[in-house]
Amino acid sequence: MRKTRRACNVPDATIHRLPLYLEKLKLLQAIGVEDVSSRQLAESLDIKASQLRHDFHYFGGFSRPGRPYQVDILVPALEQIIGISQPQPTVILGAGHLGQALANYQNLELQGFPVVGIFDVNPKLIGLEIRGQPVRDMDELELLIRDKGVRIAILTVPAANAQAVTDRLVRAGIVGIFNFAPTDLKVPETVVVRNERLAVGIMSLSFRVKCIIEGGYERTDGLVAGE
């Protein structure tokens, strides 16, 4: 029984789909749907049913064969896989515009990631209340991380400070860093970083836009008039 070990070899592509599955399933759960077939679920997400089953297959049986998936089984199973059976407390580093926006983004808490601390170095920001929480001085960082058992940090500091803050987070025991700073972070192997770069996103969008405008729209069906 080393399923946890095995689960870590799951490809990234599959991992990124798990939250989408969970989101849709919660929606179904909310409106009282009990059963859902792989085809139904997959079509609503614009993917192939076989891929969905393949994804689930990494983690073992969520259903007895011959019968559709049961929403009430799938939701907690996925939550357990993702690691949010219990809420995962998080801290935000950097109370600038983006940090404040994220602190206010109630969807995060709703999805199992309550923000338990917001930190900044700017004295003008310290003490400012955001959704009932004060922006804290960095002095309190280590203590709060330890007290609340925080393992995930959201980094919204300027790129110039990102590495220094990261080092401090790592020393404080943070295991996952959600990095919004436009810079690469160096961390030990025991820490995971996920970069979320807005500029990358909008630029790849721009490329596709240019393709559509310049080259006629892209066709996936191989058919186009006049050629």
Place this chain on the structure above:
Amino acid sequence: MRKTRRACNVPDATIHRLPLYLEKLKLLQAIGVEDVSSRQLAESLDIKASQLRHDFHYFGGFSRPGRPYQVDILVPALEQIIGISQPQPTVILGAGHLGQALANYQNLELQGFPVVGIFDVNPKLIGLEIRGQPVRDMDELELLIRDKGVRIAILTVPAANAQAVTDRLVRAGIVGIFNFAPTDLKVPETVVVRNERLAVGIMSLSFRVKCIIEGGYERTDGLVAGE
């Protein structure tokens, strides 16, 4: 000479790296570096040199063989490929916390995406100044899009309104939508959507964190002590 046509068949993975190349190259340019080899550039981005050359190969020669890449040639070439040789004006739909944060995020303008309009339906927000621009009433949407030639929109409205706003954007001639709402958008084939879902990002991070904590840390080198 159908390079533009061909360029649209470039894999997504390559497209997502182009902004990273451009970013690093601009940094080099800023400090006066003239030449850069594929190895130098690749190493600083933690990828293989062969992959970088492979990526560039989709678009044709940026350099004469035998000599390293010239920063001053590469930067405008990439900008032209991405479609930001001239600034791409954008509009933001939804002036909530996230919309305001993005409007204040000067990096966007720096990277070639100036925000020329911020819109909301909330009368309390309309008129509010953000970085010198008022939040506008939706009435002005179509006119401004046409006047400024806007092709890219950033969507930060609540999920419930996202599709309605999208339909209106499409009718107004928007070609690319950067969607922060946690919902899928239906658009015609001539419009591109890029979903940026924070919840997905933090959940996949959470999964990796769980793996590290539960299963001992993942090893890519096949070596681990005491087993």
Place this chain on the structure above:
DNA sequence: AGGCCGCTGTTACGGGATTCACAACGAATC
């Protein structure tokens, strides 16, 4: 001038992800 070194462009290969195909199973219907 000649040889050596470093660089890019390009092709070939290997591996991973997606898709397909089918076997095994349950339920409902006739």
Place this chain on the structure above:
DNA sequence: GATTCGTTGTGAATCCCGTAACAGCGGCCT
């Protein structure tokens, strides 16, 4: 009860991306 339909689990095949290898070119040093 048999049969048909719909479902999942799973291994095979296909496709695509990442990597390696090498050919061709330019400059430099001797």
